Amino acid sequence: MSESQLLRFSTAGSVDDGKSTLIGRLLFEAKGVYEDQMASLQKSSINRSTGPIDFSLLTDGLRAEREQGITIDVAYRYFATPKRKFIIADTPGHEQYTRNMATGASTADLAIVLIDARKGVLPQSRRHAYIASLLGIPYIAVAVNKMDLVEFSETVFDQIQKDFSAYAEQIGLKNLAFFPISALDGDNIVERSARTPWFKGTPLLEHLESVPVAEDRNFTELRFPVQYVIRPNLDFRGFAGQLASGVLKPGDEVMSLPAGRVTRVKELPTFDGPLKEAFPPMSITVVLEDEIDLSRGDMLVDPNHVPHVSRRFAAKLVWMLDEAGGPNRTYLLKHATQTVPCEIRRIRHRVDINTLENVQAEKLELNEIAAVVMETRRPLYFDAYSKNRAMGAFILIDPISNLTVAAGMIEESTPESVEPLQLRNLEFVGEANESATGTQLTNAERFARAGHYPATVWLTARRAVAYLLERRLFDLGCQVHVLADDSESHLLPELSRVLSNAGLIAICSIASPDPGERDRAAGFAAANRFLEVPAKELPARDDDAVEVIIKRLEDLGVLRRKDRFERGEGI
Amino acid sequence: MDSRTLSHLRALEAESIHIMREVVAEFAKPVMLYSIGKDSSVMVRLAQKAFFPGKLPFPLLHVDTTYKFQEMIEFRDQFAKDLGAELIVHTNQKAIDEGANPFKLGTSKCCALLKTRALLDALEAGGYDAAFGGARRDEEKSRAKERVFSFRDKFGQWDPKSQRPELWSLYNSKVEKGESIRVFPLSNWTEMDVWAYIELENIPIVPLYYAKEREMVVRGNQLIPLEHNMPLNPGEKPQMIMSRMRSLGCTYCTGGIASDADTMPKIINELVQFRRSERENRIIDHDQEGSMEIKKREGYF
Incomplete structure (x- = not known):
């Protein structure tokens, strides 16, 4: 029991989809519902049920919800099987509850998207799928419910699978699995149903028990x-x-x-x-x-994999407040353990969640989703949300009302991508030793002038690669210089230090490797700015080899490629 | 299991510790509500872990209705002493002096005066801007919708319809003077998780949780322990029954269950077999449909 894993999943849908019935069914099958709670359902004064037990009354916890027969807020449910403990974030599915769906999705490892077999893929299923993709949920289980009402038709199921897959591809959803179920009767929930002999997959619960957890975890970049x-x-x-x-x-x-x-x-x-x-x-x-x-x-x-450091970045926002918001107002931005004042610098466009079209917008209303450019008072240290959820997520708080007004996801982009001509506005962080020499220049100023961080590239590869790399980096707008060990002899480490201090990228081209020199050069370089590339790690073609090195400089955070953004990638 | 995957208990532990540290980092004067029950015991252990090797950076507050079991009070005092924690005990003495008791007022009013009012007074007197509570979302329907950081207005009231959205593990801790946040680090734990963790960590708990022969009155479906001079109804006779408490509150409001689970493995095994929820024996929850939500709106934990 103490060795089982934890899986968090979200569900969305309205009463009509049978979402509550499905959750009730899962809880019931896993013995997550107690007898007295069942008895309390049966005696409930406002039981809407027509059948013997209405599972939805288990999930609508607030009086207003029971009175109105709707689910207003995210509810968390728990059940366990011998293999796993599950946390369900159960969210209402109506259009006006995008904010609740996003809330439930934010911590989920998997989303169950419910589709009524009679109705096919409705806008609501699409909205849920879009939010699952926006919030980066790694796995999607599509439960095609009420199969009993379509006579367990394989054709109906296949058509829904086809329609949904096409939409999923459009929005970049991965790891889909489809289940023909009847939540009411229990088909394909715990056991394979005899009524769907054509279905070759596992029952839904078995899928929940076996899907890899925390698939998005990253063990490499500290x-x-x-x-x-x-x-x-x-x-x-x-x-x-x-x-x-x-x-x-x-x-x-x-x-x-x-x-x-x-x-x-x-x-x-x-x-x-x-x-x-x-x-x-x-x-x-x-x-x-x-x-x-x-x-x-x-x-x-990790000194070898630094995050982005910037005051400006592109992000997607989900607006969560009744009152509209937008540029020219100060909000508080909470990211990781930092809270900083910020502004929405501009709204690039709003996303129509039903058509996926980009729409011009001056402000953001409740439940709207938009692509924006954010600007913070102090730099944030972040990664793109798509790469690292914890490092790319933030919330906005209104400093007057103290309310949480928006959820934000940082996009794979940098200030260049936002406004390509303003490279000089890059925010660079200084180094600790910059006051030691008496210079009036800070490192941050030098980096900003260069448009990249300094670095030492230690190349024991073909000399042609070194000079081609110099050419390519120069063309990218970098300040760069090759130091070759035949002409500069044993002073390479010291020379690389001078270039590095001046903010340049020093390419040390080594014909006769000397471990002592390599260590000296590595010691001089700021720890995250030393890139050693042994010949055997490079492709045979010089062009390809240069691409590999540039990619590694990007990974180190030394370089951000302007040309990539000019091609429109990443945004 | 993959060596770099946390078990569900360790994942819950990590989440709870994160929540506690966040509170201590962002609030001026936090306090931990300590109810002496099993959930409080777990919460205190998590706090010890969160701030190790330092001591708990906040006091423990016990709202004593004076209708608690004697064994609970003894346990509380020893526990706080062993821990070296600061323990504040608060009682609504004025109400007690005016004769408030469950037999005379009924459970609803008694609870409002001796628990909710006493709690709000104690929080105000201490000037606390954040209070940890051991409530779990699996306990009761209205709790399933409560946030980890649950905002309370100047009167300590909860407004379930305008809760702040809570995403990822980014908690909004902004409050004005007089307002506060109730924090529930065990939100995602279930009763079973709590017991499994107590066993895993060997955490001390009040002996009332273990079965033994106790003097009880059978009233309807409830087993009510005979303490604090509880008046008997006509025809009722105390009997010695092998029983234990599944959750702990005031003696009159905490029904026992017939059980012979006198060790931790037996308790866990009993729980696996159980088909009834732990709050079933809490009389206050059953006053009326939605009664917990009403109490919570008024400031109850």
Whole structure:
């Protein structure tokens, strides 16, 4: 029991779809409904049921809901089978409840989209699917319900499967599974139904028990937003938080944001003894080797995979307040453990959820979805929502009423994509050592002038690749210089340091590798700005090899490709 | 199971710890409501984990109606002492002095005075802007719709129709002076999760949860423990019954269940077999349809 996994799924639909009946059925089959609750249903003074038991009364918890016979708010339900514990976010499906659907979808690993077999794919099913895709739910189970009313027709089922799949492809939904069910009679819920001999799939519950959980977890790029500093005495300083992505072990190198300091993890202490390894979604405490300045809202990241750092970014918003909102107003933006004042800089367009068309809009009304450009007072450290849910999600709060007004998802884009000519407005974070030399220039200013971060590329590949890379980077607008070890001899590390300090990308082309020199150069470079590319990792064609290196510079966060955005990708 | 997948209990634990840290980071003066029951015991353990190696960065508050079981009070005092936590006990002494008791007022009014009023007074007196409670969404229908961060106005009231949307684990903690947030770190736990965690973590609980021979009165479907000079109805006779409490409240309002589960594995096994919900024996919930929602609107936890 204590070793079972947790799966969160959302459902949406109205009473007519049989959504409540389906949930009631799942709870009932898994013995998640108790006898006294059943008895309470039967004695309920406003029972709308015509049959013996109306499962929907289990899920409509508020008086107003029972009185009006509608579901108003998200309700959370729980049941368990020997394999898994399930949390259902049960959301109403009417158009005006987009906000509730989005709320339920935000934490879901899977969504059940209900379709009435008699009616086929209705706008409501499409809305639910769109929100599931917007909120990045990894798995979709399409329950074609009321199959008993269409005589368990394979043709009907196939047609719905075909229609829905076409729509899913249009909006980029993946991992679909279809189930011909009757929630009322229990067909294909727990056991395969004898009434659908043509159906080759598993029953719905079995699917829920076996679909991979937390499929979107990311174990490679460390993101640890500092939530709280635990300081019980002068000898202990622990940074508490929930690991958003990546794996953390004692001895691991980490970089702090915004300071850019690199240090190592000393220990991961817990109430139950120190951890050997932490992974998401664990709530942990990190003790670092060096005393560095770090507080709530800051972040520890993988020095080799830094997140985007910017005050401006593109995002999708779901508006959740009765009162309209839009540009020229200040909101509070909460992202990870940071809350900063912000503005919606402009609304690029609104998305009509029924037609998927982009519509011009000046403001946002309740339940509307829009693509916007956000601008925050202080930089955020983020990833695109599609890559990392925890690092791409935010909420907007009205500072006057304190209400949550919108949910936001950061898009795969950067300020260049938003306004390509304003590259100079990029927000760069300075390094910790910039005051040491007496220079009046900050690193952030240098980076902004260059339009990219400095880096040292250590290439033990063909020399032609080095010069072709220089050409390509130059064409992309970078400041770049090749250092070759035959002409510059053993001073390569020192020279690369000078170039790097000046904000350039130094390409060190190495004909005769020397581990000592490599280590010196790596030591000089800021830890996340040293890229070593052994010859054996590169494709044979020089052009291809250069593409690989550029891609890795992008992954490091050194570079953002303007040309990609000019081609209209990513937005 | 994949070595980098948390079991459901550890996933719930991680979520609860995150919630607690968020509260302590964002509020000026949090407090933890401590009811002595099993859920409170779990909540306190999670808090110990959240702030390890530090102590709990907030006091525990017990609203004592004076109608609790004696075993609960003894457990409470020892528990707080062992923990080294600050324990605040608050009683609506004025109402008690004026003779408030469940036998005279009935359970609804008694609860309003000795629990809800007392709680609101204690929160106001302490100037707390956030209060943790151990309520779970699986307990009762209206609780299924409550947020983890549940906003309360200046009068401590809950408005179920205008709750703030709650997405991801991004909690809105903004309140004005006098307003507050009730926080439910165990929102997503079920009764079974709580017991499984108590067993996994070996968490101390009040002995009333274990079955033994107890002096009870059988009233309708309920087993009512004989404490606090409860008046008997004509024809009622106390009997010794092998029984235990499935949830703990005031003696008069907490029915026991006939059970021989006197160890943790037996309790869990009993629960697996159970076909009746744990609040069935809580008399206050059954006063009228939707009674928990009404009480919550008025400020009850």
